Amino acid sequence: MTQTPMLKVLAFDVFGTVVDWRGPICAESGLFLEKIGQQHIDSGQFTDDWRKKYLTGMASYAKSGREFTILDVLHREMLEETLRDHGIDPATLDPALLQDWTFAWRRLAPWPGSVEGLTRLKRRFPIVTLSNGNIALMLEMARRGGLPWDTIMGAEVTRAYKPDPRAYLGTAEVLGLAPGDVCLVAAHHSDLAAARKCGLKTAFVARPMEYGGRPAPDAKLEQDWEWSADSLVELADQLGC
Amino acid sequence: MTQTPMLKVLAFDVFGTVVDWRGPICAESGLFLEKIGQQHIDSGQFTDDWRKKYLTGMASYAKSGREFTILDVLHREMLEETLRDHGIDPATLDPALLQDWTFAWRRLAPWPGSVEGLTRLKRRFPIVTLSNGNIALMLEMARRGGLPWDTIMGAEVTRAYKPDPRAYLGTAEVLGLAPGDVCLVAAHHSDLAAARKCGLKTAFVARPMEYGGRPAPDAKLEQDWEWSADSLVELADQLGC
Numbered sequence: 042m043t044q045t046p047m048l049k050v051l052a053f054d055v056f057g058t059v060v061d062w063r064g065p066i067c068a069e070s071g072l073f074l075e076k077i078g079q080q081h082i083d084s085g086q087f088t089d090d091w092r093k094k095y096l097t098g099m100a101s102y103a104k105s106g107r108e109f110t111i112l113d114v115l116h117r118e119m120l121e122e123t124l125r126d127h128g129i130d131p132a133t134l135d136p137a138l139l140q141d142w143t144f145a146w147r148r149l150a151p152w153p154g155s156v157e158g159l160t161r162l163k164r165r166f167p168i169v170t171l172s173n174g175n176i177a178l179m180l181e182m183a184r185r186g187g188l189p190w191d192t193i194m195g196a197e198v199t200r201a202y203k204p205d206p207r208a209y210l211g212t213a214e215v216l217g218l219a220p221g222d223v224c225l226v227a228a229h230h231s232d233l234a235a236a237r238k239c240g241l242k243t244a245f246v247a248r249p250m251e252y253g254g255r256p257a258p259d260a261k262l263e264q265d266w267e268w269s270a271d272s273l274v275e276l277a278d279q280l281g282c
Numbered sequence: 283m284t285q286t287p288m289l290k291v292l293a294f295d296v297f298g299t300v301v302d303w304r305g306p307i308c309a310e311s312g313l314f315l316e317k318i319g320q321q322h323i324d325s326g327q328f329t330d331d332w333r334k335k336y337l338t339g340m341a342s343y344a345k346s347g348r349e350f351t352i353l354d355v356l357h358r359e360m361l362e363e364t365l366r367d368h369g370i371d372p373a374t375l376d377p378a379l380l381q382d383w384t385f386a387w388r389r390l391a392p393w394p395g396s397v398e399g400l401t402r403l404k405r406r407f408p409i410v411t412l413s414n415g416n417i418a419l420m421l422e423m424a425r426r427g428g429l430p431w432d433t434i435m436g437a438e439v440t441r442a443y444k445p446d447p448r449a450y451l452g453t454a455e456v457l458g459l460a461p462g463d464v465c466l467v468a469a470h471h472s473d474l475a476a477a478r479k480c481g482l483k484t485a486f487v488a489r490p491m492e493y494g495g496r497p498a499p500d501a502k503l504e505q506d507w508e509w510s511a512d513s514l515v516e517l518a519d520q521l522g523c
Contacts, residue, residue, distance in 0.1 A: 177459075216418050
């Protein structure tokens with residue numbers, strides 16, 4: 042009967058933080074490129090080109106003035122652009138194949154320890170996504186990978202893309218919490234820096250293989266985050282879960 | 283690598299279907315009425331009056347033209363109206379007490395078998411809420427009661443209240459599914475009838491104690507639903523989970 046304030050919440054970036062994107066997208070793109078007779082194109086380069094369009098698109102989305110559009114649709118557009126950059130006209134390809142290729146982003150596999158770490162963290166904290174992925178995408182990924190989210194939040198709930206402040210502040214608002222009661226868990230310094238500016242707590246998880254061992258594009262934005270761990274299992278240790 | 287269409291989804295009404303509202307709200311309201319020195323008011327009647335405002339409010343929300351407002355806020359307004367109807371001026375009461383009383387709706391307990399039934403259904407189908415409850419409310423209720431949702435959907439995602447068709451159609455759209463690929467599970471014939479008009483599949487779960495054993499206000503809207511069960515465990519049996 043006592044007042045029961047919502048527990049503090051852990052909100053997770055997903056692409057790169059909870060799941061690996063480069064390995065799976067590279068493997069699938071290699072097979073799709075072969076299927077369309079373009080196996081001479083380097084699938085690693087193709088993957089990096091596709092992801093770069095995402096990073097650029099998200100960083101400039103708010104300024105673009107474009108109406109909110111879900112990531113499944115943006116991923117498809119970016120795939121088509123990447124194909125054009127490589128001299129392939131997507132209009133000559135089977136639309137079902139393009140959709141399947143796009144949905145490779147729904148099939149990303151958890152990093153080792155992600156499911157165990159989330160399961161332990163969930164014992165003590167509500168765990169939600171704060172990802173740019175849309176709900177259908179995140180739901181399929183969670184079902185395939187066994188990611189035990191309490192609920193899927195982020196882009197589609199706030200209708201804003203990180204690093205737009207409305208994505209972070211809107212998530213806290215929907216949770217009925219002050220920004221400082223929400224902790225963003227992410228492998229990206231740029232994401233954490235934007236969250237901190239909005240007043241959220243921050244937890245960094247190192248993912249040195251996200252870019253195949255090369256430095257991340259935002260490596261220079263590193264700060265002294267509230268927590269820093271090498272895996273979600275280690276973060277669970279640090280948070281006493 | 284094959285195309286992996288999203289599995290069909292089970293979308294659940296929550297108040298009355300997954301959790302009991304009358305028993306818990308009646309018990310908490312009895313204690314709150316005592317706390318404010320109004321123990322002469324019948325807590326069962328008070329609970330029914332409060333719930334009736336909800337049913338009326340939801341049925342007329344779309345027509346009212348009011349901007350979308352989350353249920354936590356509406357529950358508070360309706361509590362204050364119910365108090366006034368009983369001759370109590372809410373302005374004379376402690377706002378923290380009123381908020382705690384309002385949040386009794388976050389503390390509703392699952393019906394017997396709900397957690398077991400949902401856990402079994404989740405093995406085969408994604409299970410999501412299609413409730414008028416807002417995310418923070420549903421999240422706290424799920425954490426307290428151990429309701430294993432894949433994700434919380436409904437009002438705040440579609441910004442529409444059932445029985446507004448936009449609530450059902452918008453949920454299917456966000457899931458990336460045709461309405462016929464989503465099955466609403468509910469204890470209320472009125473909810474199921476509205477879902478069916480939108481093309482959703484329907485599963486009825488009987489909750490004869492929802493109104494303390496009295497007939498539900500929508501009893502006459504009964505139809506031949508695709509599935510009909512006496513509990514979520516029985517529904518899991520019927521769906522082969």
